[in-house]
Amino acid sequence: MTPPIVRGIRKTIQLIDKKGVAMKKNIVRNSREDFKEKGFFLSENFVKMGGGGGGCFGAFTLVELLVVIAIIGILIALLLPAVQAAREAARRMSCTNNLKQFGLALHNYHAAMNCFPGPGASSTNAYSIQARMLPYSEQTQLHSMVDFTKAPHLYSGSMVAYLNPELLPAAQTRVPMMICPSEQNSERIASDYAPAAQYPAGTDSRLAPLNYVVCSGPDMTTAMDMATAKVPTKKTGGLFHLGSNYNIGAVLDGTSNTMAMSESMVGEGGESNITGLTMEEVMKAKRHGRLYVMHADMSSPVVTSVKTAEEMASHVTDTTWVPNRCATWLVGRFHMTTFGAFHEPNSKYPSLLVTHVNYGYFAARSYHTGGVNVLMADGSVRMASNSIDLNTWRAVSTIAGAGEKTFTGEIEPASVSF
Numbered sequence: 001m002t003p004p005i006v007r008g009i010r011k012t013i014q015l016i017d018k019k020g021v022a023m024k025k026n027i028v029r030n031s032r033e034d035f036k037e038k039g040f041f042l043s044e045n046f047v048k049m050g051g052g053g054g055g056c057f058g059a060f061t062l063v064e065l066l067v068v069i070a071i072i073g074i075l076i077a078l079l080l081p082a083v084q085a086a087r088e089a090a091r092r093m094s095c096t097n098n099l100k101q102f103g104l105a106l107h108n109y110h111a112a113m114n115c116f117p118g119p120g121a122s123s124t125n126a127y128s129i130q131a132r133m134l135p136y137s138e139q140t141q142l143h144s145m146v147d148f149t150k151a152p153h154l155y156s157g158s159m160v161a162y163l164n165p166e167l168l169p170a171a172q173t174r175v176p177m178m179i180c181p182s183e184q185n186s187e188r189i190a191s192d193y194a195p196a197a198q199y200p201a202g203t204d205s206r207l208a209p210l211n212y213v214v215c216s217g218p219d220m221t222t223a224m225d226m227a228t229a230k231v232p233t234k235k236t237g238g239l240f241h242l243g244s245n246y247n248i249g250a251v252l253d254g255t256s257n258t259m260a261m262s263e264s265m266v267g268e269g270g271e272s273n274i275t276g277l278t279m280e281e282v283m284k285a286k287r288h289g290r291l292y293v294m295h296a297d298m299s300s301p302v303v304t305s306v307k308t309a310e311e312m313a314s315h316v317t318d319t320t321w322v323p324n325r326c327a328t329w330l331v332g333r334f335h336m337t338t339f340g341a342f343h344e345p346n347s348k349y350p351s352l353l354v355t356h357v358n359y360g361y362f363a364a365r366s367y368h369t370g371g372v373n374v375l376m377a378d379g380s381v382r383m384a385s386n387s388i389d390l391n392t393w394r395a396v397s398t399i400a401g402a403g404e405k406t407f408t409g410e411i412e413p414a415s416v417s418f
Contacts, residue, residue, distance in 0.1 A: 162194060162198045217398055293350050302354075341364075
């Protein structure tokens with residue numbers, strides 16, 4: 001015998017269920033009529049769920065669906081630049097930390113040797129500043145792979161330099177602190193400095209590139225003559241040049257006002273030069289940061305008298321472009337491991353090499369928005385804007401005011417900040 005209270009509960013449930021079914025039928029009927037008025041037809045299966053006892057749902061119209069999709073698209077369009085900016089800010093911070101590590105290595109070297117490192121006295125044994133700092137930047141094992149008593153490069157029959165085969169394993173070792181996280185060509189690259197033809201058949205001769213380059217000053221880098229291997233009589237004004245071994249006392253402007261390092265983009269890579277392109281074509285294609293032009297006339301104003309990158313570009317008619325900028329961190333060739341302040345940061349004009357003698361102008365460049373990171377000689381890191389005053393930029397590239405300069409009277413003492 002069922003207790004009265006149970007029978008009462010059952011009747012209540014049945015009543016609620018009957019009312020629910022009636023409500024469902026009413027909603028379905030109203031929905032159909034509404035959709036018919038709007039030109040839509042809903043089948044019984046579309047509005048039913050769960051047979052006779054379940055609930056029901058209302059469907060989205062096509063217009064409502066399109067509105068939702070549009071709103072989602074707008075939100076993505078708004079958020080994506082913010083996400084990209086946050087990622088670039090993180091990469092720039094990581095780049096700053098890399099330069100700070102180089103700053104520590106520079107001062108550790110100075111503490112041990114009582115001078116900053118130099119590339120060597122002549123081009124035949126010019127190892128890079130970056131290579132000489134290896135044991136002071138926790139790269140002792142890699143440093144042991146390099147015999148600094150041997151010439152870093154050999155010469156082919158046409159007196160073209162190429163990397164000493166004994167150094168190839170070291171030169172192919174990628175060092176994370178030498179690569180900017182924003183660099184787009186960060187893996188090993190082919191270069192005419194390590195052509196496969198100079199090594200045993202099947203040898204992978206691609207080299208590990210570099211983004212962080214040392215400052216040679218505001219002048220043309222006349223500090224290495226590959227043809228004659230002579231030490232030049234004229235210094236470049238910066239902290240690093242062939243034969244340099246300055247200590248802190250020689251930095252008369254103060255280490256906080258003197259650049260030590262900055263950034264450069266890695267070249268496009270390749271064992272052959274690119275020919276047949278005018279300067280306008282290279283600049284229009286935005287390749288001027290990864291290629292530099294080879295200038296053949298040593299007596300032209302480009303070598304003897306120009307004072308701005310724009311003026312330099314106006315004299316260049318050469319159409320041979322070199323894709324090996326910063327192709328290796330190991331050797332002290334100026335187009336590989338240095339920069340000068342002749343160009344402003346991220347200049348719209350390309351860098352330049354005078355054929356065969358390694359004279360040239362090599363700009364600081366980066367993929368960061370608005371400028372390049374700069375390591376000062378005191379170990380601090382700053383961002384130099386693309387719009388920095390050119391005289392200021394050149395002044396902070398020297399160790400003593402304008403140093404031994406070409407731009408007489410145009411560069412103020414380097415007591416400046418940026």
